[in-house]
Amino acid sequence: MDYGYQERIVALLKANKITNHELAEAIGKGKATIGRYLTKGPTRTYPSIEDLSLIASYFNVQPHWLCFGVGNQHTEPSELTKAASSSATMLSVYSRAEVSELLETGKAASKGSIPVPPEYKDCFAVLYPVGGSVSYKWDCVALVNRELEWINDDIVLARLPGNPHPDFFTLVKVGTTIHVWYGDDTSKNAIHQVQDDEIEILGVVRWGTWEKRI
Structure with a gap:
């Protein structure tokens, strides 16, 4: 069991507008x-697998996701078994804020894991930002390859000048100038224009997967 179960339970409480007291009553526990x-303080106690399974059942999510962050909320165990038997690779999923630590140390706190085709085993997985009404129902996970050279219209994970935090951008190079759009939206004007030595490319997005929330 990874300690991310705390964040997953809190997210479920908020998404379903359920209080600690209501959850406690539903699984036969006290609010405290x-x-x-x-x-995360000194009074912390650890739930049993049985208690986490009860919580998962109450929210109608898969216990392997709630306990271990494997798959998504609704990934059936048979799907994980099928993926494993077909030589799928499990990749840990990270937020953009965790990427710097991951690349510097090789370790960072993950948000879970997903099965991906084996040809993407050398990638790392990062939550891709989506906006509007879509963001309330879906998560997108982008697989990022550090070894590829980007070409025009590629979506990349990169750091812009003056910003230590990486984000996703679409790049188009015209002459010596790189035009930068946020995310994959190139319908508006570019948000930046930079030179090669002014942008740090951390990897090129080559594949992604959508995961439906509750």
Whole structure:
């Protein structure tokens, strides 16, 4: 069990507008018990697998996702078994804020993991930002390859001048100038124009997967 179960439970509570007290009653525990499950302080206690399974059942999500962050909320165990038997590779999924630590140390706190085709085993997976009403129902995970050279219209994970945090951009180079759009939206004017030595390319996006939320 990874400790990300705390964040997953909190997200489910918020998404479903459920209080700690309501959850406690549903699984036959006291309100204070749920509080101790979710705190990061010295009063923290750890739920049993059985309690996490009850919580998963209450929210109608898969227990392997809630306990271990494997797959998504609704990935059936048979799908994971099928993916594993077909030589799929499991990749940990990271937020953009965790990418710097991952690349510097090789380790970072993940948001879970997803099965991907084996040809993407050398990639790392990062949550891709989506906006509008889509963001309330779907997560997008982008697989990023550090070894590829980008070409025009590629979506890349990169750092812009003056910003230490990486983000996703679409790049088009005209002459010696790189035109930069945020994400994959090139319908508006570019947000930046930079030179090769002013942008740090961390990797090129080559594949992605959508995961439906509750």
